[in-house]
Amino acid sequence: MTIDRTTAGIVGTGSWGSGLASLLAGNFKQINMIGNHQETVDEINEQHTNKHFLPALTLPENVHAFMDLEALKECSIVLVVIPTSGVRATAANIARLGLAKETVIISCSKGIEHATGDRMSSVLKEFLPDNPIAVLSGPNHAEEVSQQLATCAVIGAEDEALALELQKIFSASYFRTYTSDDLAGIELGGAIKNVFAISAGIADGLGLGDNAIAALVARGLAEMTRLGVALGGRTETFMGLSGIGDLMVTCYSSHSRNNRVGKALGRGGKLDDIVNSLGMVAEGVPNTKSIYEAARKANVRTPLIDAVYDILYNDKSSQEAMHELLNGDMRSEIE
Numbered sequence: 415m416t417i418d419r420t421t422a423g424i425v426g427t428g429s430w431g432s433g434l435a436s437l438l439a440g441n442f443k444q445i446n447m448i449g450n451h452q453e454t455v456d457e458i459n460e461q462h463t464n465k466h467f468l469p470a471l472t473l474p475e476n477v478h479a480f481m482d483l484e485a486l487k488e489c490s491i492v493l494v495v496i497p498t499s500g501v502r503a504t505a506a507n508i509a510r511l512g513l514a515k516e517t518v519i520i521s522c523s524k525g526i527e528h529a530t531g532d533r534m535s536s537v538l539k540e541f542l543p544d545n546p547i548a549v550l551s552g553p554n555h556a557e558e559v560s561q562q563l564a565t566c567a568v569i570g571a572e573d574e575a576l577a578l579e580l581q582k583i584f585s586a587s588y589f590r591t592y593t594s595d596d597l598a599g600i601e602l603g604g605a606i607k608n609v610f611a612i613s614a615g616i617a618d619g620l621g622l623g624d625n626a627i628a629a630l631v632a633r634g635l636a637e638m639t640r641l642g643v644a645l646g647g648r649t650e651t652f653m654g655l656s657g658i659g660d661l662m663v664t665c666y667s668s669h670s671r672n673n674r675v676g677k678a679l680g681r682g683g684k685l686d687d688i689v690n691s692l693g694m695v696a697e698g699v700p701n702t703k704s705i706y707e708a709a710r711k712a713n714v715r716t717p718l719i720d721a722v723y724d725i726l727y728n729d730k731s732s733q734e735a736m737h738e739l740l741n742g743d744m745r746s747e748i749e
């Protein structure tokens with residue numbers, strides 16, 4: 415299988431859309447980004463920058479931005495890189511374009527849908543049933559990818575030939591991609607880690623120290639795996655780049671917006687103020703609710719997710735939630 419390398423489309427002119435544009439610009443003649451803010455679109459076209467989202471980035475000259483999805487019609491691949499809350503409406507709008515059925519749609523968003531608990535690839539498939547659907551995930555902060563710092567990712571597609579072709583497309587000297595056919599595991603790891611990144615930030619904000627954060631990563635991985643397997647992912651995927659890899663980077667990196675939200679909460683900030691001052695999406699905030707509800711439906715025990723849920727949505731103090739976690743039922747590590 416060969417994908418035409420003339421034009422790639424990217425829906426979303428935020429941090430990750432811009433990071434991916436800089437990566438794919440080396441592998442396509444032209445990149446068409448679709449934004450929803452005229453100022454950002456103009457800045458990309460006229461200055462080749464996107465200062466609000468990635469101040470250090472200069473985009474290559476073959477990256478162009480548009481306000482209209484029509485610019486996707488000439489693209490052989492379309493990356494959807496917007497907050498998960500907007501993916502259903504965007505998928506419906508993309509479907510109205512009547513794209514060629516060979517156009518490959520790639521979800522790069524991390525989260526599940528609140529109303530349905532659906533993964534983003536399922537939402538896209540619902541509206542674009544004839545198009546091949548793939549997912550891209552991993553420990554991939556846009557700030558570092560856009561500076562061409564060494565990064566690994568995983569591309570998920572059910573069709574092996576498609577996965578192998580996309581692996582080549584998402585490759586650069588600083589960017590190495592692995593293939594997988596476990597879309598559920600990849601997407602669930604990326605969604606669930608957002609909650610634990612908030613918890614690690616909270617521990618940091620409370621000044622709990624490195625031991626506490628390592629414990630949250632390890633117990634978070636156990637919880638991610640337990641819930642992720644119940645929702646259809648494979649254990650080994652949660653042990654990989656899109657599972658523990660992404661969990662670690664967001665629990666330890668100051669680039670992580672979810673981690674920053676948690677840190678501000680741990681320091682006593684109010685959620686609304688924190689989210690409003692962020693100026694970017696922190697998927698863990700809406701996704702804590704979506705994932706908490708999915709865990710209840712699947713009847714899976716998720717004490718860490720429940721603690722973050724209580725802090726975000728039940729006004730529980732960070733101190734009290736952390737105290738309860740440390741003093742909960744005594745258990746075996748493996749259950």
Ligand SMILES: NC(=O)C1=CN([C@@H]2O[C@H](COP(=O)(O)OP(=O)(O)OC[C@H]3O[C@@H](n4cnc5c(N)ncnc54)[C@H](O)[C@@H]3O)[C@@H](O)[C@H]2O)C=CC1
Pocket residue numbers: 425426427428429430431448449450451467495496497498500501503504522523524525554555556557693694695697
């Ligand atoms: N920033 C990162 O390093 C990474 C982010 N992601 C995921 O990618 C997704 C997007 O994240 P970011 O780019 O970081 O967010 P961001 O907050 O930096 O940018 C989001 C962009 O999407 C635009 N947008 C929002 N709703 C839209 C809609 N309905 N149609 C078109 N554009 C819309 C916003 O105007 C903004 O330009 C999230 O699910 C995030 O978890 C995944 C990997 C890395």
Ligand SMILES: O=C(CO)COP(=O)(O)O
Pocket residue numbers: 524552553554555556611660663664669670671672673695696697
């Ligand atoms: O998913 C990410 C890195 O892999 C981005 O994490 P944040 O959304 O927490 O910034």
